[in-house]
Amino acid sequence: MKIIVPMAGRGSRLRPHTLTVPKPLIPIAGKPIVHRLVEDIAGVLNQQIEEIAFIIHKDFGKQVEKDLVSIAEKLGAKGTICYQNEALGTAHAIMCAKESMSGPIVVAYADTLFRADFTLDTSADSVIWVKQVDDPSAFGVVQLNKHNQIVDFVEKPKEFISDLAIIGIYYFKSGETLRKELQFLLDNNVVKGGEYQLTDALENMKQKGLKFVPGKVDEWMDCGNKNVTVETNTRMLNFLHQDGEKLISKVLVSENSTIIEPCFIGDNVVLKNTTIGPNVSLGTGCKVENSTIKNSLVQNLTVIKNANLDNAMIGSHVSFDGNFTSISIGDYSVLE
Known part of the structure; x- marks a missing residue:
């Protein structure tokens, strides 16, 4: 299993803290956000992590790169550094790690933390992590059929379609298939708002008959700005304290x-x-x-x-x- 972590954004909503440190390296309960994220993913997958590819901006610096490689190594994985130097969308960001896209992979955006207890459905072509929310109009959501399969992706629905919000973590049985679909977007200049979007690749995969299912998390914690980051720190401290962690x-x-x-x-x-x-x-x-x-x-x-x-x-x-x-x-x- 491999994990791909797009994290090249500047984290402008969390300034001034992100002026000197990338947001995913801000510590929550004493450990960087991205470190906790990949640890929690590894726990849900219950599989050996072979490689973690971090997609960063070249300006992050060599010390950041060393820190990220160290995070991967602590999980027994190879740490790979990839670069996205232009903000051209989610699909473009993931393709910056195309050399790591083989076999089963997880794509996880490094500005969120979660708590979950579910068994990964490895028979599915893709699992999309979701959380039930009170106001789905503020999120991208998935719609399910009676077989608990995802039949539609809707961005910020104005009318109620589903309350299962996409939290930004995805499993793909075949990294090669995802890479092919993302390459199609780039080759054919399929853009929305000037950016290449992962959801367009997901829609193409769904139209070809690939099976998508939800992975439901119990807790979803944001690290977007100062107030919610402090709140996430509080929630994580309480979870870890309940777990008996020193x-x-x-x-x-x-x-x-x-x-x-x-x-x-x-x-x-x-x-x-x-x-x-x-x-x-x-x-x-x-x-x-x-x-x-x-x-x-x-x-x-x-x-x-x-x-x-x-x-x-x-x-x-x-x-x-x-x-x-x-x-x-x-x-x-x-x-x-």
Whole structure:
């Protein structure tokens, strides 16, 4: 099994955090979004992952490439770096990894996390991960027949057709078949809004009689902007805490401080006269003094003093000393 992860977008809705770090490498409960994503996919597939191909922009830099390869290797897979330097749509992005499109593959967009417990239907030509939503008009949805097969894909339906939203994760029994259909779009300039769309390839495959079925997830968590990313961090912390995962490092200095779980506390964190939690992630090497922090996400090597934070997101190497509460501060910022 191979996993293809298109992630070349700039993540503009999550600025300033994505000005220095690609969105899929923003940590959620102490681990990058894309790392959690491929781990969860591997868990659902229950198969050995042979290769993970990451599709990035060339400007992301060599350190990002090394980090992504390391994520793949931690799952026992080969990490491959592919480049998409023009935003020409989902189909074009996936084709940037065409050399990896052989055998069974999963395509997963790296701006979402999920929780699921279902058995992959490997007899199907494709499985599309979906989640039941209250307002389907805001999403692309699938329509099912009485045999639980997907018979239609509809983008942001104005009238109710289905409440099963496509979350951006797809399984294909044959990577070669998908590659052929995507190549057809590129060769024949089949575009919508100036972009090549994966849904056009799916529709062509369906018209040729290929069998599509849904894979329903229990939880779907977005990482699109600051508020929903902080909320996703909270939800993930609670899931992991319920699973019994150890989230607080033993390499911790705590003086006259309290931790209210669930929290993630990285290595070499120093707490003085501080209350942390619930629902807080503090990255490696942070120092917090005379502060109260809850429902917040703080990355690595940041210093916080005299703060009362709630629904805050703070990057790495930040120095913050102040009275603001619901803040969003990018890497290397200083507010004192």
